[in-house]
Amino acid sequence: xxxxxxxxxxxxxxxxxSVLPAGALExxxxxxxxxxxxxxxxxxxxxxxxxHQVKAQVGAWNIPFAKEAMGDLLLCLMEVVTNAxxxxxxxxxxxxxxxxxxxxxxxxxxxCRRPQPRxxxxxxPSGRGLALVExxxxxxxxxxxxxxxxxxxFELDQAC
Numbered sequence: 001x002x003x004x005x006x007x008x009x010x011x012x013x014x015x016x017x018s019v020l021p022a023g024a025l026e027x028x029x030x031x032x033x034x035x036x037x038x039x040x041x042x043x044x045x046x047x048x049x050x051x052h053q054v055k056a057q058v059g060a061w062n063i064p065f066a067k068e069a070m071g072d073l074l075l076c077l078m079e080v081v082t083n084a085x086x087x088x089x090x091x092x093x094x095x096x097x098x099x100x101x102x103x104x105x106x107x108x109x110x111x112c113r114r115p116q117p118r119x120x121x122x123x124x125p126s127g128r129g130l131a132l133v134e135x136x137x138x139x140x141x142x143x144x145x146x147x148x149x150x151x152x153x154f155e156l157d158q159a160c
Contacts, residue, residue, distance in 0.1 A: 034061050034098035040081060041091050047081040050094050054105075061098055064158060072136040073156055077105055079129035080152050084109040090149075102138075106153040114142050115152060 084092040090110030140154035
């Protein structure tokens with residue numbers, strides 16, 4: 001996050017960083033705007049661990065989401081993180097931004113292949129995730145990064 005230059009240095013917002021045992025989530029939190037970054041390992045538990053951390057952080061920030069909106073947030077998060085684990089096969093970074101009226105979630109992984117929504121049939125065990133994100137999020141998208149990888153993001157407005 002870049003800050004405007006001035007004659008007087010602007011102090012960085014307070015941040016906390018916790019480094020957990022190998023394979024666990026690494027968490028960084030900054031204030032103004034509210035920002036949380038999770039380093040998520042490519043593991044079968046990744047989506048559940050990210051879900052737990054994001055739910056706790058949204059509660060700590062007192063984001064005024066209705067119960068249904070919280071469910072939408074957590075479902076979209078689980079889908080995007082699961083896609084990163086299954087299709088990219090790399091560790092990922094989850095960033096959560098609260099601006100006061102919008103919550104943005106970004107998941108960065110090491111695979112540059114864009115996710116493609118598809119129509120799953122009744123018997124398909126998977127293939128519904130991006131359709132759910134498209135339906136539940138206010139906006140969503142994917143951006144290729146300059147190096148390897150991509151950023152899949154979605155946003156939920158406070159009114160959701």
